[in-house]
Amino acid sequence: MRMLSQGDPNRRVGVWKRQVRPNGRVSAIVSCPYCGAVITFTAYHEVDLAGGVTPGVQCPNKDCKFHEYVKLMGWIRQQA
Numbered sequence: 034m035r036m037l038s039q040g041d042p043n044r045r046v047g048v049w050k051r052q053v054r055p056n057g058r059v060s061a062i063v064s065c066p067y068c069g070a071v072i073t074f075t076a077y078h079e080v081d082l083a084g085g086v087t088p089g090v091q092c093p094n095k096d097c098k099f100h101e102y103v104k105l106m107g108w109i110r111q112q113a
């Protein structure tokens with residue numbers, strides 16, 4: 034389980050930022066803790082009340098081995 038703190042994924046490695054999907058669902062983008070690539074969750078990713086993300090998150094960068102369960106520290110689901 035990888036703990037990610039809140040921040041700007043375009044500027045910092047290993048952080049998350051809230052993102053509202055076009056369908057109105059609240060989700061998040063994260064930056065890879067290894068290479069810094071910005072990762073958008075798939076439609077299958079769910080964030081629970083405590084910020085736990087399922088299924089595991091995989092870096093889209095083919096040269097990067099990051100593939101772990103992540104937890105979004107400070108996540109409050111109700112906040113849009």
Ligand SMILES: [Zn+2]
Nearest residue numbers: 065068092097
């Ligand atoms: Zn990566």
